[in-house]
Amino acid sequence: MADESAKGILGRLPPLPRPALNNSVIGMEQAYRQRKGLPLLSDADIEALKAGQPMAWEVGGGAPATPVAAAPAPPAATPVAATPVAAAAASGNISAEVAGWVAKGNKWSKSTIAAEQARRLRKELPALNDFEIAALLGEAPAAAAPVAAAPVAAAPVAAAPVAASANISAEVAGWVAQGKKWSKSTIAAEQARRGRKGLPALNDSEVAALLGEPAATAPAAAAPVAAAAAPRAAAPAMASSAAASVARSGESTTYVGTPAVGTSKAAAAGGVASIGPEDNEINRARRRLVWATVAAFLTAWLLAFFRFFLPRTLFEPATSFKIGYPEEYGLGVDTKFQQKYRIWVDRTPDRIFVIYARCTHLGCTPDWKPSENKFKCPCHGSGYDSEGVNFEGPAPRPMDRAHIETSPDGQILVDVSRLYQWPKGQPSQFNDDGAFLRA
């Protein structure tokens, strides 16, 4: 029986002498005690465990931490109930779950609280209230004092509608009474200031009042009444009230601590994160600009996409063309169409033919040398006589001749897509029909 009593007091804590325990071990011990229904370790116990010292009741200097020890003191006199957090828990402002977390001694960061708020939102659990947030942040006394000690009824503006709500401090009620509507960024800045000064954050009712949302104050005003009657039982009602506010206006009612101004947390604290920017002319202009940019981009992209399916056409000169009347050409080589059609018109005493100006070696365009009466290729020196027949250089054969005929209007019609050749060692095509016109 003595062993059982000792187990009830110590839980799973090692007996004395005991080394210093870290937060993790103490947290597991608290969780164990919570599961087993044992009294939780008080703040003093936790500090003693961290220091590796015996707990006060272990050396007879304080009340035992458990009723199993048959202590005469009632539960209300235990060290847990004597702490500010325990007092808040006893008053119903802090749930047993949060009180357990606080009793573990772990100080929560604002981001951890934000994650917990998000989890509660997903699970449709009541959000952490100001007392719970302050307790988890290690600011329990500061969180509880001003709000409770400064009821709106005591404020000079008690007659104002906003001041009728017990959830709104006198300071905030005074601001609201001035008739100045706050923006969300201003509220976020105020939340940040309160965080820096260690003041309690603005609650939902205060935020709604400062935003000038009278509809939001109505349910908030009703909630404290219920909370006063049954503190913890009122929590779901407050949560449902907040949920109704969310459903009605789409605003976030969970804000976490006092984050820095300009951060997303600050926006969340000001109720900005879930409701988006205000619907004013500047924001509408911004949205129009964004959508116009997106539309322009998509239009350009679509045009490029459809252009991809169109053929890439290379526009080249026509291969069939007229070059004037036969009478316009005298004896010899005429070079006036060399640049435009890459041809020379050559007239002999008995015929007119058209030489296609392409060297038969590797395709360069030879030059006509009237002083030498020959064509000379600048690339490798091939030489052709005035009728385009090769006589020097690497050219293997005479230059080709284009098809030529007389059009119905009497002009000379040339077609460079039909060429006549004289391959080396083979019969010449230069006397074929179409290779020349009789002069």
Ligand code: FES
């Ligand atoms: S290309 Fe004309 S001589 Fe070689």
